[in-house]
Amino acid sequence: MSIFERLGQEQGIRAAVDDFYERVVGDPQLAHYFEDVDLRRLRAHQTALLVQVTGGPAVYSGRDLAVAHERLGITPEDFDRVVGHLVATLTSFGVSADDIGSVGEALLAHRDEIVTAPAPA
Template identity: 70%
Template sequence: MSLYERLGETAGIRTAVDDFYRRVLGDPELAGYFEGVDLAGLHSHQTDLLVQVTGGPAGYTGRDLAAAHQGRDISPEAFDRVVAHLVATLTALGVGEADIGAVGAALTAHRDEVVASETAA
């Protein structure tokens, strides 16, 4: 069984994404990163991306992670808070530790594409 299936396929992933963004947008240290962002579009793209990277049908048509996060000046601490919210979401939804670890590892592999470069001026 794929991670996609264990997460409840598209419906389960959509539920996780909705809960995740409620947590992130409710975090005063993260909410500012989402000012002026099309949240409905973001939810849709995030769901499609997670469906695809967890073994579901390919459907993601958004920008690559580096382009999507360019200019947002995301700090390492903000990235870590986002990951913590995702872990809390998956835990609350009853996802097993091994699957949470797999999702966390997938995110961490893209950290350098999301976090602002310290050498940027």
């Protein structure tokens, strides 16, 4: 069984993505990244991306991760904070530690494309 199936397929992933964005948008340290962002569209892209990387049938057609994040000036600290919210979301959805680790590995593989600002001094 693929991670996609264990996460509840597209419906389960969509629910997790909704919960995740509630967490990050509600985080005062991260909220500014989402000002003037079409969250409905962003959630749809994120869902498609996660469906694809977890073994599902969707094909992600969004922008390249580096291009999508380059103007945001994301710090290493904020990246880690977002990952923490993702782990909390997946944990609250009953996702196994092994599957959370696999999703985390996939994210960490793209850290250099997403983090575009140095850590604060």
